[in-house]
Amino acid sequence: MHRWDMRALRRRALGLFACLSVSAALAQTAAPDAKALERGARLIGFCANCHGANGNSTAPEIPNLAGQNPAYLEEQMRRFVDGRRKDPFMSGLIKAMSPAERADAVAYLAAQTMQPSAPPAPAAQIAEGRSYYAKVCFRCHGEQARGDATVPRLAGQQPGYVVKSLKRYRDGTGERLEPVMAANTKMMSDAQIQAVAAYVASLR
Incomplete structure (x- = not known):
């Protein structure tokens, strides 16, 4: 086969691969089925008692689930099922x-718009949190604190819940002892934790 034929075949193969990649990406980001959302809305009715209507919590230490990354939500549910996460109430449900x-349920919650209810923190505290976040946290949680498939969205999250979680990672309490989080929170002061929580809660 001539040299130019090989190049042509390679270009065609690359083009086909690109088309398949785009198709796969579109499939992953396609809107959830309307029936799935309807079923999910019914299923999360009991969740509203703690996590609020449409996954928007009104309690400072209970996380918002609305708009959370679906793959992350699915993984956390699996952890409750297999025992890697433990909570007397959540595990049973x-x-x-x-x-x-x-x-x-995940499809419904992920499709909801997060509507933070926490009052705004002082501007100076938010600025301190922004500075710390930009040095450390953005590497995993992203510049806008929206995370990805394996890292949770923090933007708009309940600050009380963020504070509680960061202290658990720092102090080595609780069942979620993620090595990366433990290392990155080890030297955080209470004031820094409060500031980071205030900053991510201010994001939309």
């Missing part, structure tokens, strides 16, 4: 759901 029901 999630274990009672089938995999299909969990998928519908």
